[in-house]
Amino acid sequence: MEFSKPLVKGKLIKRYKRFFTDIKIDNQIVTAHCPNTGSMYGLLDEGNEVYLLPNNDPKRKLKYGLEIIKTRKNLVGVNTHIANKITHHALKNNLIKELKGSDLIKPEVFFNKETRFDFLIEKNKQKSFLEVKNVTLFRDKKTAEFPDAVTERGSKHLLTLIDAIKKGFKAYLLFLVQIQNMEEFKIAKDIDINYYNNYLLAKKAGVNFLAYRCNISSKKIYIDKKLKIIDV
Structure with a gap:
């Protein structure tokens, strides 16, 4: 998935009220929309390098959207709204080997x-x-994790995937890792033990769990590597 315009580099000052981030671009401070309502655990240190997507839509009050944060030498895609676009691109281009050649x-x-x-x-x-x-x-340097906060909605999705299997569907859950350089994935059970327990239930019931890492740059983001899922 390619960005519609070149991204603008800046430095993070702060994020507040979930949807707003103050960013320093050269000697100017701008307020950018934050398209991620989650905790963004570990990403919000002041001074982190960020990349913004500019927009010229007169209907939008904020002229920038936050797309990427660089932290601990890794680029991280933080726009949750494009996760499905990245996945759709991967499905159409057969980048997820377990789902290659789909008819629909x-x-x-x-x-x-x-x-x-x-x-x-x-x-x-x-x-x-x-x-x-x-x-x-x-x-740590090589392990991506989910979730970054307690997620009742995430647990509900797991239980509903189990229900889908009972009704004759196959069920998949893709952990889309928008983090550079990761080599493995695990559930953050210390953050949400209920989600971890439901993950184990879903796995036993036949839900197929996949973790794929993205290649990330200021020009595009796309799926490029399958990661090992560790059960701990």
Whole structure:
């Protein structure tokens, strides 16, 4: 997935009220939209290098959107809204080997009245649901983790994927690691033990868990490597 415009480099001052970040660009301070409502654990140190996407839409009050943060020598894609775009690009271009050659790729499909999964995929008349989780947390040099805060919604998705299997669908959950240089992935059970327990239930029930790392630059982000998932 390519960015629509060249990104602008700056330095992070602070993030506040979830949706706002103050950024220093040269000698000017601008307020940029933060397209990530999560905790962004470990990413928000003052002075971190950031990359912003400019916009010229007169209807939008903020003229920049935060896309990438550089922390501990790694670029991290923080825009949760583009996670599905990155995944859709990967599905169409067969970058996820477990889901290659799909006959149908349909985004945002309701499974029931309460839950909508990110993708419905069909291959050889077998229908599968795919849910995508954006991963931005790392606490050592090589291991990405999810979640970065307690997520009741995430647990609900796991239990609903189990229900989908019972109704004849295949079920996949993709941990989309938007962090450079990661080599493995694990569930952050110290952050949300309930999510970890539901992950184990879902795995036992037949949910297929995948972790793929992105190649990240100021020009584009795309899936490039499968990561080993560690159960600890």
